[in-house]
Amino acid sequence: MISFDQVSKSYRGGHEALRNLSFEIGDGELVVVTGHTGAGKTTLLNLIAAIERPTSGSVVVNGQNVGKMRRSAIPYLRRNLGLIFQDHKLLFDRTVFENVLLPLQISGFPHAEAAKRVRAALDKVGLLDREKAHPVTLSGGEQQRVCIARAIVNRPSILLADEPTGNLDPDYAHGIIEMFRSFHQVGVTILIATHDEHLIASLPARVLTLQHGALRP
Amino acid sequence: MISVHWHTLLLALKRFLRAPLSNLLTVLVIGVALSLPAGLYAVIDNLNRLADGTTGEPQITLFLQTSASKGDIGDLADRLRKLPGVGQTDFVGKDSALKELVKNAGIEDLAATLDHNPLPDAFIVRPRSDNPVELEALRSELEKLPKVDSAQLDSAWAKRFYALLQVGRQGVTVLAILLALALTAIIGNTIRLQILTLRDEIEVSTLIGATDAFIRRPFLYFGALQGLLGGMVAWLVVAASLLLLNSAVADLAQQYGTAFRLQVPGPGGSLGLLGGAALLGWLGAYVAVGRHLKHPGRHG
Numbered sequence: 001m002i003s004f005d006q007v008s009k010s011y012r013g014g015h016e017a018l019r020n021l022s023f024e025i026g027d028g029e030l031v032v033v034t035g036h037t038g039a040g041k042t043t044l045l046n047l048i049a050a051i052e053r054p055t056s057g058s059v060v061v062n063g064q065n066v067g068k069m070r071r072s073a074i075p076y077l078r079r080n081l082g083l084i085f086q087d088h089k090l091l092f093d094r095t096v097f098e099n100v101l102l103p104l105q106i107s108g109f110p111h112a113e114a115a116k117r118v119r120a121a122l123d124k125v126g127l128l129d130r131e132k133a134h135p136v137t138l139s140g141g142e143q144q145r146v147c148i149a150r151a152i153v154n155r156p157s158i159l160l161a162d163e164p165t166g167n168l169d170p171d172y173a174h175g176i177i178e179m180f181r182s183f184h185q186v187g188v189t190i191l192i193a194t195h196d197e198h199l200i201a202s203l204p205a206r207v208l209t210l211q212h213g214a215l216r217p
Numbered sequence: 218m219i220s221v222h223w224h225t226l227l228l229a230l231k232r233f234l235r236a237p238l239s240n241l242l243t244v245l246v247i248g249v250a251l252s253l254p255a256g257l258y259a260v261i262d263n264l265n266r267l268a269d270g271t272t273g274e275p276q277i278t279l280f281l282q283t284s285a286s287k288g289d290i291g292d293l294a295d296r297l298r299k300l301p302g303v304g305q306t307d308f309v310g311k312d313s314a315l316k317e318l319v320k321n322a323g324i325e326d327l328a329a330t331l332d333h334n335p336l337p338d339a340f341i342v343r344p345r346s347d348n349p350v351e352l353e354a355l356r357s358e359l360e361k362l363p364k365v366d367s368a369q370l371d372s373a374w375a376k377r378f379y380a381l382l383q384v385g386r387q388g389v390t391v392l393a394i395l396l397a398l399a400l401t402a403i404i405g406n407t408i409r410l411q412i413l414t415l416r417d418e419i420e421v422s423t424l425i426g427a428t429d430a431f432i433r434r435p436f437l438y439f440g441a442l443q444g445l446l447g448g449m450v451a452w453l454v455v456a457a458s459l460l461l462l463n464s465a466v467a468d469l470a471q472q473y474g475t476a477f478r479l480q481v482p483g484p485g486g487s488l489g490l491l492g493g494a495a496l497l498g499w500l501g502a503y504v505a506v507g508r509h510l511k512h513p514g515r516h517g
Binding site for chain 2: 049051072075076077078079083085089090091092102103105106107108111150154
């Protein structure tokens with residue numbers, strides 16, 4: 001489903017974020033990528049979503065080489081991915097409902113059907129009663145849950161999460177870990193980048209450890 | 218598909234209302250800038266209408282002596298036909314000339330007080346040449362014919378007037394092109410500012426699978442909307458100016474014995490103005506968003 005073959009990524013100025021990375025993630029697998037700050041976790045996720053392109057090697061997602069993908073094809077790749085960001089990236093001039101609706105608007109869902117899906121996603125993250133709220137009025141954990149609802153509303157086959165429990169209290173973090181567990185149970189492929197030991201310990205996940213851009217055996 | 222465009226239009230309206238003052242100011246700038254070429258064009262259009270009453274072809278009018286009889290007129294017509302420099306000739310009898318004059322100048326009352334027709338019979342001669350020297354030679358030759366009182370070379374002024382209008386029209390075209398470029402830049406700039414305030418929305422939308430077209434669409438609608446509103450302002454400015462000018466023009470026209478009035482742009486011209494303005498807005502937005510999509514990091 002996701003395969004990295006000798007992938008390197010270096011930036012202008014010579015900094016090498018990823019070095020000769022090769023691994024595969026199968027359908028429905030739950031994988032945690034860990035490593036110190038700056039080890040290349042975020043870069044790895046960005047390569048899968050074609051937010052960045054590899055300097056060399058190939059990144060294949062669902063049979064497509066996303067590093068060589070045409071610009072115009074990238075949106076359709078991303079609609080099949082659920083992206084969860086550490087900084088949530090919510091739109092503060094819209095309600096919770098409208099934030100979660102955005103992916104469905106983008107893929108051109110009929111409105112009535114979309115509204116049902118948005119409520120189902122909000123129900124799953126336990127925020128159904130806050131659909132009219134604005135993100136500013138929510139706590140950090142609630143904002144993260146809105147971000148998760150937005151990532152799953154399109155029913156993607158792959159979830160990519162970057163430090164999903166980053167700034168959260170242990171209680172909130174626990175709830176979010178439970179959510180990932182339930183997504184995993186229904187067969188979603190999940191890749192989580194984190195250095196949260198508690199999260200790693202509490203999930204039945206395969207762990208990939210990055211050190212200075214390379215996989216530690 | 219229709220509902221997508223409807224929603225996009227609503228979104229564009231919402232964005233317009235989010236900063237109503239600055240958007241209205243932009244509309245005003247667009248309107249005033251557009252009203253310059255549109256106004257000049259309307260004036261030229263009106264002058265054109267005035268000129269259409271005359272002909273651009275030169276003609277020589279032969280006024281006959283009042284003593285000329287029907288026989289003299291027949292002889293003269295024969296001689297005119299045989300002259301090599303003369304094309305078509307038309308005879309205008311004094312009765313029909315008086316009728317025409319009364320109709321054009323609106324002087325029925327005055328005409329009724331006349332006990333005889335003061336106008337002479339006349340021939341209108343269309344020369345074959347339009348060379349000014351040859352025309353003048355023909356005119357003096359015609360003047361020497363028997364029973365001819367005087368010969369006037371008409372419509373040289375009309376020709377000049379036509380040429381002048383042509384220059385004016387080309388000037389307006391150049392001005393319109395320059396202002397169109399300026400408008401594209403003005404609208405492009407407002408869109409660029411809007412992109413800055415909506416940067417997060419664009420970034421998030423892109424990350425969750427929005428196509429360029431999806432991101433571009435509301436901006437295009439917004440640009441077209443601004444252009445359209447600017448076009449309406451321009452139309453109002455032009456119409457109001459023409460109507461204001463009209464009383465002065467009416468006074469002037471009366472002194473020349475015509476009932477000429479300036480007219481506001483007709484449906485064709487108005488639609489052209491509005492459509493053109495909307496198109497320019499669309500274009501400006503397209504350029505601005507295109508730049509942003511290509512270089513999302515750059516905002517200079």
